[in-house]
Amino acid sequence: MESQLQQRGTGWGHECNDMGVSFNSETQGEDMNVMTWGIICNSETQGDDKHVITWGISCNSTTNDEDKHVFTLDVSCKSKADGEENHVLTWCVSCKSNEGEENHVLT
Secondary structure, three states: OHHHOOOOEOOOOOEOOOEEEEEEEEEOOOEEEEEEEEEEEEEEEEOEEEEEEEEEEEEEEEEOOOEEEEEEEEEEEEEEEOOOEEEEEEEEEEEEEOOOOOEEEEO
16 A cells, blocks of 8 residues: 555645554454554645545454444545635545444445
């Protein structure tokens, strides 16, 4: 993933960097909680300035190899300057169980 990132100047005098934080815990070899957090910022300056910021949070938990819960949070903000500034913010929250019965999406 890191090798695929291309860091470029944003025009704000600094570059975008990707940051990642991961947290892993195991209890009695049965319970497993995994949380990953990352920020990726890509910027291109070719005629029009384009700024894209993605923010993702995922939490996976497994208990007794039976219950599986997945929580994902994605926040993206896109800005394009082409005479007019357009800002789009999307927020998606989903929770899924191993049975696939519970599926909640909030936008």
